[in-house]
Amino acid sequence: MSRIGKHPVPVPQGVQVQLAGQTLTAKGPKGELKLTIVEDLDVTLADGKITVKPRQVTRRARSMWGMQRTLVNNLVKGVKDGYSEELEINGVGLRAAMQGKNLQLNMGFSHEVIYPIPAGIEIKVEKPTSIKISGADKQLVGKVAADIRSVKPPEPYKGKGIKYASETILRKEGKKK
Known part of the structure; x- marks a missing residue:
């Protein structure tokens, strides 16, 4: 049962x-x-x-x-009530901005990453390093957050990249002399 x-x-x-x-x-x-x-x-x-x-x-x-x-x-x-997910961007020169109905991500690549926002999802960029995703469908909100995070996941040495606001990055020690 x-x-x-x-x-x-x-x-x-x-x-x-x-x-x-x-x-x-x-x-x-x-x-x-x-x-x-x-x-x-x-x-x-x-x-x-x-x-x-x-x-x-x-x-x-x-x-x-x-x-x-x-x-x-x-x-x-x-x-x-709806569901929401917050993402944070860490790193020098890494930022996000809204461009019409698309999310524009500058992640240190040779090109800008343009993410089209699906129907039923609302994305707000309060600061260039903070993204808030909200919507009624829990599964779709989670998928959009995971897709945006997968553009540049956080790396373990300096923590640069896109991470969930509630996520803690396990940091590794660098090379020793």
């Missing part, structure tokens, strides 16, 4: 949830998201709570139960 899956997902005030077959749609102040539930699970919406249960006790149904409940919870929380 799934410890996570057996808990119902509460629907907060201001969020409208509709269930059509295996497709769950949530609308809220931050936007609208859809999720298709796997066929092995039943989803019910009653009394302001969404419950996810397996149709039959199979190995696949048990393994998908907790994950699908978590995806439903992320969906509801995302349209209500």
